Amino acid sequence: QKEVEQNSGPLSVPEGAIASLNCTYSDRGSQSFFWYRQYSGKSPELIMSIYSNGDKEDGRFTAQLNKASQYVSLLIRDSQPSDSATYLCAVNTGFQKLVFGTGTRLLVSP
């Protein structure tokens, strides 16, 4: 079983819609969770981190964490074509080492 799993996509949404990206993880002891955005050919960029169960909002982004279900998600409201990228979920497995999922490709059409 992979440690961090994501649907590879692509997830296609129209401009202005809500994009919902999901991630599950296997290590029940994981304490911190991150979402990165990676444009084609570029390095990943940290957009959200979450440590506690519930929702965390930052602008158009909302991260949701459910430790009991070992599930973390990212919602992007009012999606823009510039949001088209691959979104990587990452989980801290201890000693500040992050394990990454393979990413979900998001396509936002004008």
Place this chain on the structure above:
Amino acid sequence: SQTIHQWPATLVQPVGSPLSLECTVEGTSNPNLYWYRQAAGRGLQLLFYSVGIGQISSEVPQNLSASRPQDRQFILSSKKLLLSDSGFYLCAWITWAGGIYGYTFGSGTRLTVV
């Protein structure tokens, strides 16, 4: 300000040739440093991490090695490259802001072994 530098941006090397990729950070001391590789169509794989000068932990057995000769310098090396070493190599460090930490990545080196 805290910055991370990585070079070169792209590299094409023949099979069997040596490799040296360098990563340096500025604006902090004694950072944790990491080397990741992203192969085509695959996720980020942690290769090495270092918590201090001369301290290297290897995550997966492979044709690569790492060294940390100075506090803010992290080097990835190979004596003889294989085709399977092709990929996007990323250096990362932990940055803290407002009580929140996360990895910050360098701009990466795209290595093609031919």
